[in-house]
Amino acid sequence: xxxxxxxxxxxxxxxxxxxxxxxxxxxxxxxxxxxxxxxxxxxxxxxxxxxxxxxxxxxxxxxxxxxxxxxxxx
Amino acid sequence: xxxxxxxxxxxxxxxxxxxxxxxxxxxxxxxxxxxxxxxxxxxxxxxxxxxxxxxxxxxxxxxxxxxxxxxxxxxxxxxxxxxxxxxxxxxxxxxxxxxxxxxxxxxxxxxxxxxxxxxxxxxxxxxxxxxxxxxxxxxxxxx
Numbered sequence: 001x002x003x004x005x006x007x008x009x010x011x012x013x014x015x016x017x018x019x020x021x022x023x024x025x026x027x028x029x030x031x032x033x034x035x036x037x038x039x040x041x042x043x044x045x046x047x048x049x050x051x052x053x054x055x056x057x058x059x060x061x062x063x064x065x066x067x068x069x070x071x072x073x074x
Numbered sequence: 075x076x077x078x079x080x081x082x083x084x085x086x087x088x089x090x091x092x093x094x095x096x097x098x099x100x101x102x103x104x105x106x107x108x109x110x111x112x113x114x115x116x117x118x119x120x121x122x123x124x125x126x127x128x129x130x131x132x133x134x135x136x137x138x139x140x141x142x143x144x145x146x147x148x149x150x151x152x153x154x155x156x157x158x159x160x161x162x163x164x165x166x167x168x169x170x171x172x173x174x175x176x177x178x179x180x181x182x183x184x185x186x187x188x189x190x191x192x193x194x195x196x197x198x199x200x201x202x203x204x205x206x207x208x209x210x211x212x213x214x215x216x217x
Contacts, residue, residue, distance in 0.1 A: 032100045039164075045109040046158035052116035053151040056123050060144045063127060067137070 104167045108174075108211060112154050112161070115204040119147055119154075125197045135193050143194035146186045150205060153181035157208075174212050 033041075102110075126147075130140045156177045160170050183205065190198065 033103060038103045038106060039162075042105045042109045042161050045106065045113050046161055049109070049113040049116040050155055050158050052113075052120055053154050056116070056120050056151050057148060059123055060148060064141075064144070 105161050105170065108208070109158070109161050111204065111208050111211070112157055115150065115201060115208065116154055118201045118204055119150060122198050122201050123147055126194060129193065129197060135191060139191040139194050142186065142189050142191070143198060146183060146190060146198065147201075149181050149183040149186050150201065153177055153183055156181075171212050178209055178212070 123144075126135070126140055126143050129135045130137065135143070157174050160173045160177065163170065165173070187195075187198075187202065195202070
């Protein structure tokens with residue numbers, strides 16, 4: 001009887017940390033980041049890309065201003 | 075006696091079991107992942123813009139081809155900025171995704187890209203690939 005219980009415990013207990021982690025991952029969508037942290041990170045990335053997009057548009061506008069206009073695009 | 079003999083065994087197995095649990099990499103939140111993709115397209119577009127100007131200086135593309143390619147770049151850049159505004163909103167990802175789809179459709183990038191010359195398309199290849207990845211993420215048609 002004792003051995004039977006022991007066998008069950010031996011089978012289950014080593015899996016416990018993995019099972020616990022799976023439960024925690026289901027419980028919270030992103031276990032390592034709060035909503036505020038996600039928003040802050042998005043803000044950081046989008047600010048950088050916005051600056052790049054602005055610089056691209058300005059660069060093209062400057063190039064266009066310095067050359068003869070293309071009247072018709074076919 | 076049996077209990078005493080098996081006890082160290084049990085302890086070793088328990089310790090091994092705990093050690094086996096590696097921390098899985100948490101999934102990157104969708105808005106962050108998407109913002110990073112948009113950031114990639116910004117960097118690639120910036121490089122492609124300079125490449126296009128260089129190609130024009132070397133007469134590899136006509137002025138008209140350059141103009142068409144620039145229109146695509148501007149359309150993609152404006153779409154990128156609009157997407158960033160959506161990503162910064164407090165809407166849930168499902169709502170943001172729907173708005174991004176609308177932005178991509180209205181950007182005109184797909185239409186403009188149809189007229190790009192083969193040489194300019196080659197220069198913009200990486201940008202278009204990333205755009206297609208972004209588009210596919212939200213289930214939109216690709217260029």
